Amino acid sequence: MPLVNFTAREITCKLVYYGPGRCGKTTNLQYIHGRVPEARRGRMVSLATQSDRTLFFDFLPIELGVISGFTTRFQLYTVPGQVYYNATRRLVLQGADGVVFVVDSQARRFDENVESFQNLQENLLEQGVDIRQLPLVLQYNKQDLPPDLVLSAPELDEAFNFRSVPSLPADALHGTGVFETLKALSTVVLQRLAARPPTL
Numbered sequence: 001m002p003l004v005n006f007t008a009r010e011i012t013c014k015l016v017y018y019g020p021g022r023c024g025k026t027t028n029l030q031y032i033h034g035r036v037p038e039a040r041r042g043r044m045v046s047l048a049t050q051s052d053r054t055l056f057f058d059f060l061p062i063e064l065g066v067i068s069g070f071t072t073r074f075q076l077y078t079v080p081g082q083v084y085y086n087a088t089r090r091l092v093l094q095g096a097d098g099v100v101f102v103v104d105s106q107a108r109r110f111d112e113n114v115e116s117f118q119n120l121q122e123n124l125l126e127q128g129v130d131i132r133q134l135p136l137v138l139q140y141n142k143q144d145l146p147p148d149l150v151l152s153a154p155e156l157d158e159a160f161n162f163r164s165v166p167s168l169p170a171d172a173l174h175g176t177g178v179f180e181t182l183k184a185l186s187t188v189v190l191q192r193l194a195a196r197p198p199t200l
């Protein structure tokens with residue numbers, strides 16, 4: 001549930017980027033960090049290995065403006081995608097208001113995507129969350145790679161989009177689809193908040 005502070009008139013939502021190793025989660029946050037004006041973002045914290053693999057998580061707080069008189073803040077996190085960091089993934093996922101599942105569109109990474117998607121569902125269930133109830137957006141990343149190496153958005157929809165959530169083709173390296181993804185998820189999260197406002 002987003003944190004709503006009625007006195008300060010602030011809403012804070014936690015959004016988590018999830019997906020297999022090297023699918024481009026950190027790249028999404030780096031692109032957002034580079035494009036959001038300094039006044040609207042905090043420091044990006046990345047805890048990574050020397051080879052740039054996420055070890056714990058990345059964290060980037062941003063402010064998306066005033067909605068219905070409330071300053072709306074989003075705390076963006078990535079999980080470490082490597083299979084053996086599951087305990088950390090669970091911690092980062094705790095209390096998420098929405099998830100971007102980043103799919104690596106490369107055909108040779110298909111099984112890793114499936115495994116990570118199942119892992120997301122299991123970790124949510126352990127926290128008492130049914131993935132069908134959670135604001136979710138799919139991002140089909142690396143669509144810039146040659147067509148013979150990647151699956152198309154319709155093919156990936158067939159495999160992953162079981163409940164017709166927003167799905168966006170992307171090239172996080174150059175920024176295509178990155179803000180569209182963030183906007184799609186923040187819209188769903190705020191719609192849900194409006195439908196079920198917290199009680200005082």
Ligand SMILES: Nc1nc2c(ncn2[C@@H]2O[C@H](COP(=O)(O)OP(=O)(O)OP(=O)(O)O)[C@@H](O)[C@H]2O)c(=O)[nH]1
Pocket residue numbers: 019020021022023024025026027028052053054055078079080081082141142143144145170171172173174
């Ligand atoms: N061509 C291409 N490369 C990408 C894209 N997005 C990310 N990459 C590259 O893929 C590699 C892995 O990206 P990361 O963002 O570090 O992946 P991650 O999902 O954070 O990986 P973990 O931290 O291990 O879970 C890097 O070399 C990126 O530059 C994309 O859209 N297109």
Ligand SMILES: [Mg+2]
Pocket residue numbers: 025026027052053054078079080081
């Ligand atoms: Mg990473």
